Amino acid sequence: MAAFQIAFVSFLIVGFASCAISPLFGAPSSDGTKDNSITTEPPWAPATQPREFGYNVMDGIQGANQIRQESWKNGTMSGMYAYPYGPNQWQVVEYIADERGFRVTSSKIVDESELMGGHHAANQTAEVDISSDGAKTSYKLKASDIGQKQKQEQQQKSQSKPHEE
Numbered sequence: 001m002a003a004f005q006i007a008f009v010s011f012l013i014v015g016f017a018s019c020a021i022s023p024l025f026g027a028p029s030s031d032g033t034k035d036n037s038i039t040t041e042p043p044w045a046p047a048t049q050p051r052e053f054g055y056n057v058m059d060g061i062q063g064a065n066q067i068r069q070e071s072w073k074n075g076t077m078s079g080m081y082a083y084p085y086g087p088n089q090w091q092v093v094e095y096i097a098d099e100r101g102f103r104v105t106s107s108k109i110v111d112e113s114e115l116m117g118g119h120h121a122a123n124q125t126a127e128v129d130i131s132s133d134g135a136k137t138s139y140k141l142k143a144s145d146i147g148q149k150q151k152q153e154q155q156q157k158s159q160s161k162p163h164e165e
Helices: 002-025 112-116 143-160
Strands: 051-059 066-073 076-086 089-098 101-111 125-132 135-142
Touching: 089 112, 101 112
Parallel strands: none
Antiparallel strands: 051 066, 051 125, 066 076, 076 089, 089 101, 125 135
């Protein structure tokens, strides 16, 4: 009985695997010829123009603070990220990636005031700043906003339920 179960499970595995793999080799199209369109990957090329990206999350609600900035120019990516290290301190890591590979160029601990220019989120407030190629977005959220939203959702749910008699 055990041999039959092993054989049956093996048969199922091979069957499922062949079904999953067959599209990789091209499936017949409606006219009977092999369709290789699903196996063709678009050619990859590095960005031809300089690019920039960054975000700054100052989470005074749950403490998920982080900063990241990157730029790409002429095939070289450089950037930095930072995260809280201790009370009022941040670990800052700067890096570069180019034809020689990825490497850290600097790693240091700084005071929060050095990193943010004195800016930090007040308790029970989260602030997020995002920039991508010059386009900037920011938003701010208070813990009380979250509680208010949850309260509104609960009220809507209770109003939509039919009253039982």
